[in-house]
Amino acid sequence: MDPKSKAVVVWLVANGNAEKALEVLAKHYGVTVPKLKVGLPKGRKRNSVGTYDNRSKTIAVLDSDTLKQPFVILHEFYHHLRTNIRQEHKGTEKGADAFARDYIQAYNTAAKASGK
Numbered sequence: 001m002d003p004k005s006k007a008v009v010v011w012l013v014a015n016g017n018a019e020k021a022l023e024v025l026a027k028h029y030g031v032t033v034p035k036l037k038v039g040l041p042k043g044r045k046r047n048s049v050g051t052y053d054n055r056s057k058t059i060a061v062l063d064s065d066t067l068k069q070p071f072v073i074l075h076e077f078y079h080h081l082r083t084n085i086r087q088e089h090k091g092t093e094k095g096a097d098a099f100a101r102d103y104i105q106a107y108n109t110a111a112k113a114s115g116k
Helices: 003-014 018-029 064-068 070-085 093-113
Strands: 035-038 050-053 058-061
Touching: 003 018, 003 064, 003 070, 003 093, 018 035, 018 070, 035 064, 050 070, 058 070, 064 070, 070 093
Parallel strands: 035 058
Antiparallel strands: 050 058
């Protein structure tokens, strides 16, 4: 995905449209759009703000505020991407973090270039 498109995805999430951002990502990578829900599965509330469940193809986030956190949404989308493209495991946390940081860096670069 080109840097401008990555910046748009981050902007969509940060501005409350995570669903649209997931649609853009899924279309670009040729995978299904993951479901998105507020509320973590039992046992996950203590030390995470987002999870991905491969069986239901659902990204679950801690609360509605988390829906506007690009890092969390992109991190969990990476897990969706890995399980749908490779039909294997969800990938490493390090890989998911790098995926999210790459998109956020593109956004920061675009924002800096536009003077915002």
